Amino acid sequence: MRDDTHLLAAMGRLNAEYARAIDDDRLECWPAFFAEECLYSITSRENIADGMEAGIIYADSGGMLRDRVSALRQANIYEPQRYRHIIGPASITAHDGDAFSAESPFAVYRIMHDGRTDIFATGIYRDVLQVAAEGGLKLRERVVICDSSVFDTLLAVPL
Amino acid sequence: MRDDTHLLAAMGRLNAEYARAIDDDRLECWPAFFAEECLYSITSRENIADGMEAGIIYADSGGMLRDRVSALRQANIYEPQRYRHIIGPASITAHDGDAFSAESPFAVYRIMHDGRTDIFATGIYRDVLQVAAEGGLKLRERVVICDSSVFDTLLAVPL
């Protein structure tokens, strides 16, 4: 049995910092979790089962991720609600040279301006990661597979 | 202070894979998380406090676990809802030779066919584990202690 302890610890660290960047509204930090050549997609379990890979949100370069953040900031299309990600322990699902695949379950809560809190989304991150030169991890792919296909039309913040 | 870092990492890995097997509807993989001689039980905090150990679901062998999965598949008594487990960090509570005891808190969400998501159950796994020959862990006991005594009558999928 391969000892993935070190990679799992690094995944926990990446997930913690990824969630904190979004939940602290430091969206400008979010693209830096990805490799420059990357895939980020939000889709649903049902879409995946139907072979529809594209998802409702899709970006395949660091530039697209940064554009998305700029658009969010400029258009201010999202309401003043806040989010809280709780990410469960990761599984390493495959190894491929200096890259590996992992899955991490998540629950995201939404806190409305009036204080009400509800469950916004649950699902799994299906990731491909590379070990960066300095020992950290970069996301080559993060496919966000939501358990529910009913997306809030306000969905705009990264998951 | 004993250094349980390695065991805690192994517990995180087991919990991640256990949750993923159920949430991906790969129920046939679920019995393999247990030793052949085992105890699996779903009960409530109130039942435990009242000294009623048996629980509402009970299995004490790998055969009973596999039978349970077969029954679920054949009878199709459970609705087409899906689940998402988020498991928190584990505590090691006792050591006994090559076995140890651990507790891990969980929250399970249910995603209905129409997309609604609600909290289905919260509680704690009270486990006894053995370190298997290949270094992995097997559950000798997993007692699922739900915080609420109000169980949905549809409760059928493993927790």
Added chain:
Amino acid sequence: MRDDTHLLAAMGRLNAEYARAIDDDRLECWPAFFAEECLYSITSRENIADGMEAGIIYADSGGMLRDRVSALRQANIYEPQRYRHIIGPASITAHDGDAFSAESPFAVYRIMHDGRTDIFATGIYRDVLQVAAEGGLKLRERVVICDSSVFDTLLAVPL
């Protein structure tokens, strides 16, 4: 890149045991997670943004923490509801000699006497920790920053 793997593992262990002590209603164990000279505060993201650091609950010594538990036990002002903490992976945010800072996201569920479960609070622990002589961690500060400013008037149990 500094390797925080060991500290992160210790944080996971502390968070697991902290949550378990509260959720098992072993409140008398709760002050022991803190250094004798300490800060414990419950506040909200909005209060922090407004520069109001004091919070709605505040204690700055082990004695105050113990007094708080005694008051809860004697006055019995809290209802027979139970709680379940699910704490996400921690981030180490700063190092300072034998102390370090960390943040951990949490979700707390409340289970009412009639069995209903709802989300009680989400937020983040903003901690300062010291490595104790025996290798364990002690909280010098735990500031509980809730995402919502709407607190249940029954808020009495530690978060």
